Amino acid sequence: MKPWIRYAVCAVLGLALGAGVAIQHVRTGVLGASRAIGPWTTGSDFGTARASAFTRAVVSLRGLLALPAHEARYYNAAVDSAGEPLDGRCRYRVSGRAIPGKWWSLTLYDHPGYLVANQANRFSVASAAVPNPAAWDVIVAPAEQAGLWLPTGRIDRFELTLRVYLPDDGGLGTMTRDRLPAIVKEGC
Amino acid sequence: MRGWLFPLLLGLVLAFLGYHLTLVQFPRVLMSLATHRIAKGMGYNAMFAAPLATDKARAIVRPSPDLAYSSCPFDLSNGPVLVDVEPAPAPYWSLSVFDSRTDVVYVRNNIDAGNQPIRVAIARPGQPVPDGMTAVRVDGTTGIALIRILAPDRAGFGAIDIARKKSSCKALS
Numbered sequence: 597m598k599p600w601i602r603y604a605v606c607a608v609l610g611l612a613l614g615a616g617v618a619i620q621h622v623r624t625g626v627l628g629a630s631r632a633i634g635p636w637t638t639g640s641d642f643g644t645a646r647a648s649a650f651t652r653a654v655v656s657l658r659g660l661l662a663l664p665a666h667e668a669r670y671y672n673a674a675v676d677s678a679g680e681p682l683d684g685r686c687r688y689r690v691s692g693r694a695i696p697g698k699w700w701s702l703t704l705y706d707h708p709g710y711l712v713a714n715q716a717n718r719f720s721v722a723s724a725a726v727p728n729p730a731a732w733d734v735i736v737a738p739a740e741q742a743g744l745w746l747p748t749g750r751i752d753r754f755e756l757t758l759r760v761y762l763p764d765d766g767g768l769g770t771m772t773r774d775r776l777p778a779i780v781k782e783g784c
Numbered sequence: 785m786r787g788w789l790f791p792l793l794l795g796l797v798l799a800f801l802g803y804h805l806t807l808v809q810f811p812r813v814l815m816s817l818a819t820h821r822i823a824k825g826m827g828y829n830a831m832f833a834a835p836l837a838t839d840k841a842r843a844i845v846r847p848s849p850d851l852a853y854s855s856c857p858f859d860l861s862n863g864p865v866l867v868d869v870e871p872a873p874a875p876y877w878s879l880s881v882f883d884s885r886t887d888v889v890y891v892r893n894n895i896d897a898g899n900q901p902i903r904v905a906i907a908r909p910g911q912p913v914p915d916g917m918t919a920v921r922v923d924g925t926t927g928i929a930l931i932r933i934l935a936p937d938r939a940g941f942g943a944i945d946i947a948r949k950k951s952s953c954k955a956l957s
Contacts, residue, residue, distance in 0.1 A: 602791040610795030614802025622810055643888040649807040656811035656886050659846045660818055661930055663880060664888050699876065699934065701850045709845035711837060719838070719849035724936045749839075759848060761876060761934075762893070 618653075625654035626674065634773040635679070636671040636758070658709050665767030669697070671758040674707075676779040682755065684712075684748035686784035687737035690756070692777035694730045698762035699723045702734060702777075704746050705755050712754060714747035721746055736779075811886045818844060819884075819926050823857040828926075829865050831856045831953040833945070836935060852944055854931040856953030860922070863957040864907035866914075867929045870950040871899050873943050876934040881906055884924035905956065914956070929953060 631638050641647040642655050642662040655662050662670060675681055676688060690702065703720040706712050711719045721744050726732040735741040738750040748754055758777065763769075821843055826832045833854045837847035847853065858865040869879045871894065878893035879902050892902055905913035906920045906929060913919040933948055935941050 597787075599787065599791075602788060603794055606788075606791035606795030607798050610798035611802040613795075614799035614804075615806040617799075618803045618806035618810070622807070643882070643886065645887050647887075649804065652886060653807050653810035656814040657845070660814060660844055660886065661880070661882055661928065663878075663891060667878065667880070667891050667893065701848065703849060705846060710842065711839040711847070711849060713839040717838065722850050722936060757846065762895070 621650070622653045622657055625650065625658070626672065631770060633671075633770065633776055635673040635675045635677050635779050636776050637673070638669065638671045638770060640665040640669070640767060640770060642670065665763070667762065667767070669760045669763050669767055669770075671760070671771070671776060673756045673758075673779055674753070676781050678781065680781065681753055682736075682779070683784065684751035684754050685738060686748075687735065687741075687782045689780050689782055690734040690736055690746075690777045691780070692732050692734075693775065695723065695758075695760055696764035696771070696775070697760035700758060700760045702746065703757045703759070704736065704748065705757060706751055707753050707755065709755075712747070712749035712751055714749040716740065716745075716747050718745070718747055734777075812884055815882070815884055815886050815928075816926070819857040819928055822855050822928065828857050828859040829953055829955045831867075831931075831951055833949055836938060836941060848932075850934060850936065852933040852935045852941065852948060854933075854948050854951060856929040858906055858927055858929060858953065860906065860908050860911065860925045863955060864905045864911050864913050864919075865929075865953060865955055866917070867902075867904050867906060868952045869902040869931055870947060871897075871901060872933045872947040874933045874935065876932075878932050879904070879929065880932070881920050881922065881927065881929045883922040883927045889922050889927075890920040 626637050643664045701720045701722040721734050734744045736746045738748045831854050837849045841847050880888050881890040883889050904920045905917045907913050909921055935944050
């Protein structure tokens, strides 16, 4: 083989390998993967110039048009408080305390980031629906539940996103595990 | 085998470069696709009031079902674009402007604005904007201006929908 062919083959394969690894890295990336708090992950540099190239790529894939931290904080969970993947055929209790922000909402998505079809046409629970903002429970389950119910649509894997708009601290801090809701599996 | 040493080293270097170039270009490509997809409906430099998100919504990933979105895919090739946001009867609304890299270059909500209209001119560096108009400078020629309005009750969405359709986006020239 002529030398230039060796160089050309290695150059093309090298570029393709680098691009492929990068795409796979982003596809398997999690929103805010750099900051895990119990079952939740978050980031404080979404939508800002200081975000790393990797964060920017993951946000563009998983949450394009995300707001900066002073306007909204995003906490995402793909696992429960025991670290097990969230399963749409199971029942979970999401228990929270006062969330320090102007308003918040808890939304259920499938893994690609789309809302999940369900017979109740319910996709989220917002703070306005919570009777006692200081101590609240949302039941995430496939079948209708008493109280605040967020349907899973019986999909294999789902994710929860907690949005906190206009956080009290201006987005400078991150909620601690005690402050963030617990996600406890109650049965399947 | 010795003849492969330098070609393999070149491949390694290019793999490293390819990885970083792909990461840098990834958001630009997705943003460009999203901008183009939204523009398919009303065109560039026009405000599109999307219905509340459901499981059928596939234009943007991870939409909030609690928010009404109106978006303006802008193109500054021929000059600045004016965005006029009228107040909505909702506890929260905001305007955010995203550049082609997905960075937020401007965000203002109803509380910052004292529930008064928000009027901005999106322009590239050096493009003149009308006197008295807030200039939002972006790198690149395209991006998205996005209005978010909190719709806490889907049954009461009608009044919000009427109000948000008074907001506009248009080319200056």
